[in-house]
Amino acid sequence: MQQINKNLQYMNNNNIITTQNTSVTPLVDDLRQIINEARNRVAVNVNAELTLMYWHIGERINREVLGNERAEYGRLIVSQVATQLQKDFGSKGFEERNIRRMMSFANLFPDFQIVSALSTQLSWSHFVEVIPLKDSIQQEFYLTLAASERWSVRQVEAGSTPDVPLHPQTHRGSYMHLLRGFESL
Secondary structure, X not given: OHHHHHHOEEEOOOOEEEOOOOXXXXXXXXXXXXXXXXXXXXXXXXXXXXXXXXXXXXXXXXHHHHHOOOHHXXXXXXXXXXXXXXXXXXXOOOOHHHHHHHHHHHHHOOOHHHHHHHHOOOOHHHXXXXXXXXOHHHHHHHHHHHHHHOOOHHHXXXXXXXXXXXXXXXXXXXOHHHXXXXXXX
């Protein structure tokens, strides 16, 4: 026992265990990398599933509200749905305002395959930033750019402020390869 204690040293600052001749730091570094990569994959999957859930909620409510064309009925349904979902699942994410975003999201992207593909690359927050933009070319531009250039939500937000909207034409030279699909719109 005394021999083991003699060979092991504890570094208080990093909690890294070392022996006289061998360091386990590379092992711990590898384990950290495995843990961080797994956490990142979990976060991506959770964000993708939340985004898909929000699309399904918005699409389902849109079908119900559009099935009955009275505007007052639609407002009442959204309010009641938000209240009930908050009771059942808690208030985070199911406020009336967010339910309306889900509906706008499903209207903006009626094709589930597109949403499914983008949801693995972008978070719900990315979509929330572009929903208010009125120009469909701008919406597609930001989402394509965010996905291909791995923009953070803050980068999308900074580029798409309603006061000074960054238009795809501004970056025609830099991002021409991204705009080819939008030229025909």
